[in-house]
Amino acid sequence: MSNVYVIDNGAYSIKIEHAEKTEPRIIPNCIMKAKSEKRRAFIGNQIDECRDASGLFYILGFQKGYLINWEAQKTVWDYVFSDQCCKVNFKDSSVIVTEPYFNFSSIQEAMTEIFFEEYECHSLLRINPGDLSAHHYSTTYTKVICCLVVDSGYSFTHIIPYINGKKYKKGIIRIDVGGKLLTNHLKEVISYRQLHVMDETYVINQVKEDVCYVSCDFNKDMIISQKKGKENTIAQNYVLPDYTTVRRGYALPTDQSGQTDNQHLQLSNERFTVTELLLHPSDVGIKQMGISEAIVASVNSCPQETHSYLYNNIVLTGGNMKFAGIEKRIYMEVRSYVPEEYDVSIHLPSDPVTYVWQGGVQLSRSSNFYSHLVTKEQYEEEGTQICYVKFDV
């Protein structure tokens, strides 16, 4: 049976598709309510039907990176798995579904119960997204024996070392900075400095994705962003959607800056100071180290003989790794912290968001894939206990 679905169940978006496909579908993992449409809520990608996304209200299944609101998650899953969306057939299928590192026991049990009893899948593999990334990496670079996965998503960022294909749990580090925090910080800064946008998470998230980047010379960019007029090459005007003539916000081409009748934001240092939180959480008072420092700390907690391999195989995954400049910045910082005898090499996948899903597809094609699975039959005989034995999350 080669009927496999891969579900990378992120706190912000679900990456899902049958493993024979080449790309997953990316569907918002939330329920949204619009001010403009009071007769219904929008589940997942139904939001595309919403004509006016101002003041969108979110209901998410995840809180601080873990599945807490099951009512919301179940509602989204029911829709996503249905004929209206992905039209899955789990009955004769194996399902690979991701869940967060150090997932709590009762959430693990609930996951098992729902996928076997509610969605009645034939067999199941619950796994950390980093495991699938590490697998993906090892199928691309077959001689590699260790890698260090950076997984930076909506809720938080993890650094996870893999030694001989196995997750080295003692080396995992969690930084409580993710895409949500960046968007909220950008909202707060814009609201204080120019326009009240605290209710506009949806729009400001797009602003973030459209114009924010990671600086590779922070002090220099700070000085440029203070300049007036043409000398400020960082300044960027952003036209906000009004849902009549402008459906989606967009960055105004720099040669037309200031030439718009539409409501717009004027962004300058916001473009790169917001993403700094990934590298310096202390900028907003979070007493944790940033990604580059955590990479070094994670490697240092691994056996000495693995260090050169880990530094040489750093893999960047998750939505936050799509910011321009992030790869170069992490390289520069890690390079400066690490002794010269180590080579530092960073791999940024062409799509850091779907890299995990692709890894799941590759795993489903590997010769020993079925040894990872728990079947419905096994579950019915042995209960949730067998999942603790088989799954390492």
Add this chain to the structure above:
Amino acid sequence: MNRESNRIKDASKKRVLDDDTRTRRLKKALGALEVDNYHDDPHADLVMSKKVPKFSDSFETRGTRKKKGKGPDYYKQRYRKSFSQLVEEDRHFHPEPPNYTSAEAPPSSFPPRHFCAVCGFFSNYTCVCCGTRYCSVKCLGIHVDTRCQKWTA
């Protein structure tokens, strides 16, 4: 011309926030960075109206899940531990690291950087009343007018 310096003089007369209050403010600010929504549910006032389908049954009624499946409500009842309950429970079940608690990134070994709370530029000064960072007289003026003593924390 003198407006700003007067304003600042006024500010210096105001109470100086103690450490506890400053810590509370920081906690509140960090909490705000975690929330999913700043505003209230725009449909909250509709809850009492029977005409409006709940999101859970708006889906169900379209008849896409005909089989016996349990509704979202069942799972809401079945699994309703809060995040802090789960962390507490985990400390009990997995007292030995590595676990959720032990994986938290330690503090940075670099000194924190300071930015002006008003404009975002590098900051060399601290507001004597509340400890907020600012970069210039102009930004201090804005801070005093908008935030300094105006937050309730």
